Amino acid sequence: MSVNSQADGVAQPASEPADLVVDEIDEPAYHDPWNSLEAKVPTLRSPTGVAAFAECVLVELRHEPVAARYRTKQTQGGVETIWCRTEHTGLTVDTEYVQLRNDPRNGVDIEPCSRAAVRKALCECLDHEELGRVDVQPLAAITLGGN
Template identity: 65%
Template sequence: MSVTRTPKTVAQHDSGTVFASPPALRSPAKVASFVEQVLVELRHEAVAARYVTDLDQTGAKTIWCRVEHTTLDVDAAYVQIRNDPRLGVGIEPCSQATVRERLCQCLDHDRVGRVDVRPLAGVEFESG
């Protein structure tokens, strides 16, 4: 996967993580609020919401980002990219509503996984 990097965006998000998921004790209201913050970032910056299934970050990863910040030829506003060491990389076009729903599901159901927002240019997936 390749992405479009602009000097302004890269400089603005040098630190790696823009913000990370809320604490483990999550209320539905806090989850919804966090997800809305993520969606605002996704709309306005070349960032990705990244979900990692385990805290040592060696497991499967999923990111959601706006298609316009990638070189992917996809007829959708957003794309979901899954990278599973066992299955490889899978790309699925999706809508903003789908991103909202899936992020909420991740935060509601998985207490050890995490979601963060980071520069899209800094998100790496191994292919193969």
């Protein structure tokens, strides 16, 4: 969390973006850091805020078996794009991350990618003008194809 300095020397929390909700539950079993990583698209965040959100997502992808998911809200079912660490999948590729794209018209496409490619794609999704949502979900809970 960022802080704003005050003249009296006491640090005050900076205002958090409205679409980043952080739970205040003390019990670790009920709160995982990635639970609060969710953003509406298009976002009202500044370019710096978008980059900070993408970095937070990348940290969680690095440490947990979770996936970042971008879902568009189209009338024909929408498109879902998922990024996750390769080590948490059954895929055998020589890259650290993989992008899975589920388009009802074109099926599922799998593309190996780098951390930099995931960061760039997340930032582009958050700057997109089409309605949608970016969130982080447990990888085991995400299904592709028949949805």
